Amino acid sequence: MELFKATAVYTLYAWASRRMRNETIFKSLDKLVQKHPQKICFYYESEKWTYSHVQTMSFQVANFFQAQGYRKGDVVGLAMSNKPEMVCIVLGLSRRVCSLYLKIGVITALINCNLKGDSLEHCISVAKCKSVIFGSEMRNAFQEVWSSRQQSDKPQTDVTLYELDRYLDGLYPLSQKLSLPVGKSEASLGTFTTNDFTSCLRTTSSKPTVCRGNGIGSRDQEPHFYDTLVYIFTSGTTGMPKPARNSHSRQYQYQLNLFVMISGGYFIMDLQKEQNNIIYCPLPIYHAFAWTGIVCSLIYGTPLVIVPKFSASKFWSDIHYYKATICLYMGELCRFIVNQPPQPELERNHSLRIMMGAGVKPEVWEAFVKRFNVKKFIEGYGSTEGNCTLVNMEGKIGAAGYIPCWIRPIYSLVVIKIDEVSGEIIRDENTGMAIQCKEGEPGELVGKIVDCFPTTRYEGYTNKEASEKKVARNLFRQGDRYFRSGDIMTIDCFGYIYFKDRIGDxxxxxxxxxxxxxxxxxxxxxxxxxxxxxxxxxxxxxxxxxxxxxxxxxxxxxxxxxxxxxxxxxxxxxxxxxxxxxxxxxxxxxxxxxxxxxxxxxxxxxxxxxxxxxxxxxxxxxxxx
CATH class of the missing domain: 3.30.300.30 (ANL, C-terminal domain)
Incomplete structure (x- = not known):
């Protein structure tokens, strides 16, 4: 418990220090490049991406979009299957180098690469994308959407399309794959044309651009700690997918610092002191939890394995090949691995020590630990847009998280009574306030919103009305605000919280x-x-x-x-x-x-x-x- 408290204090101090220095994600990358430029940042199949190479590509991305007239607050959609170029694009669009150098601060909207038709069109429109960079594997999906746009009577906003297969210049130039020429397309695509992003980058400088005049270097263009880094789409509790704001601050605090707490401090010491850790990430990069591993890599210098697409049958082969020690997961992923036929040589004698994620069922958790000899499961709970983040620091099987009594005054998460059919909050007839659930009684998890404190901030969606729908007011005193998680939970006498079900649509x-x-x-x-x-x-x-x-x-x-x-x-x-x-x-x-x-x-x-x-x-x- 003392180690847990020390880690909590450390994470809050680290967050506050970065806020004072206005340290954005790309600044953390630049620091790592200065320390060890040739250290491996990402593994991708047989490729090895160094921190220097990631920085160089991010410069090229920033220079290209700055030359196209993009400014702070503009949005670029990114829709492709997992590849290291995605992280480089996000960093480049958000990047700033120093007081005299390039400042762009463009937001990346991470679009699910499985979407088609109206769902894909909706995500592009609701995020107000000025352009979209998509993977060649999504060409047919975008062709269909653009064909529908041309036939539609509704007014359409001009969106520039950039197509990218791979960009390996400076990594493996001899194996560089060629994409379509700029502004041209295959005959079978009819009038559907795209700009080849590989060619765009090849004609762009890989050095930071010095700003001269035109206001690009002005202070209001400066990317800030609280600025939005990416939009991550979530279905929320109702309606179509909505883009949730994720700032540099949120990436640091919610998807890194709180998750180092869930190991009771050992995880952060592993990352900083041991040089042999490698994180294995089989999750899609458009998923919020994948950024836990990405941010760890960009802050602590821990190499990250980016998996093109998760394969349960190849999981243990990959763990051995990369010598991975930490794996990110979601609940279904663990079940898929447990259901695989036995591989005695691979699944017992391996380097994997920690499974870190959310949503695993108790029976799967037990079976995984027993069969595969994994020492530690770090189970958590959270949402893309909310402030209800939970951590299970002691590995109690089945618990989504733990709220010790000493942290509750500054991290107020409460389970309240609701109508299970309508989802409406049940209030006390006399006071009009919400009713807190007793131990073991199911109710909705809500988190108090305090904007000045890192663990209780609520950044919400791009749409103010949608953001406001997730906020409940006057629950325990007049004027208070709580984020509604939309999840049914229970809490026991020790402070462990258990997930029961989702409410809403x-x-x-x-x-x-x-x-x-x-x-x-x-x-x-x-x-x-x-x-x-x-x-x-x-x-x-x-x-x-x-x-x-x-x-x-x-x-x-x-x-x-x-x-x-x-x-x-x-x-x-x-x-x-x-x-x-x-x-x-x-x-x-x-x-x-x-x-x-x-x-x-x-x-x-x-x-x-x-x-x-x-x-x-x-x-x-x-x-x-």
């Missing part, structure tokens, strides 16, 4: 949050606007909830083939409903008082595989895993 499948509104919107287009409700259902032997769509079909004319093909084309695999219920009675899609569909009855019916020969129930896909 999302469910989790294949490790991703799925927005029901997004899926419903697509199905409505496919079924001639029949009344539709999408929700998650429990499937035995799987984690999370599988998607189920209930569609009004009173006359039995719904064409499931059209619906199935449209879902496959328009949604990423994790967002596709597994089941469809054709509802032919009024009871199935009854309305609540506010004209929304009442899901309680449908959810209670689930999919009833064992006792249903009902033709109104169909499985539109056999991809249950």
């Amino acid at each position: 999302t469910y989790r499948w294949k490790g991703e949050n799925v927005s029901t509104a997004e899926v419903e919107g697509l199905i409505l287009k496919l079924n001639n606007m029949r009344s539709t409700i999408v929700y998650g259902v429990k499937v035995p032997g799987t984690e999370g909830r599988a998607g189920m769509a209930a569609i009004s079909d009173p006359d039995g004319t719904l064409d499931l083939n059209v619906v199935s093909k449209g879902i496959d084309k328009g949604l990423p695999s994790y967002a596709r409903p597994i089941f469809v219920r054709c509802v032919r009675s009024e009871q199935g899609l009854s309305m609540t008082g506010n004209t929304s569909v009442h899901t309680t009855y449908l959810e209670s019916r689930n999919f009833m595989i064992t006792n249903s020969n009902n033709p109104s129930f169909s499985s539109i896909t056999n991809r249950i895993i």
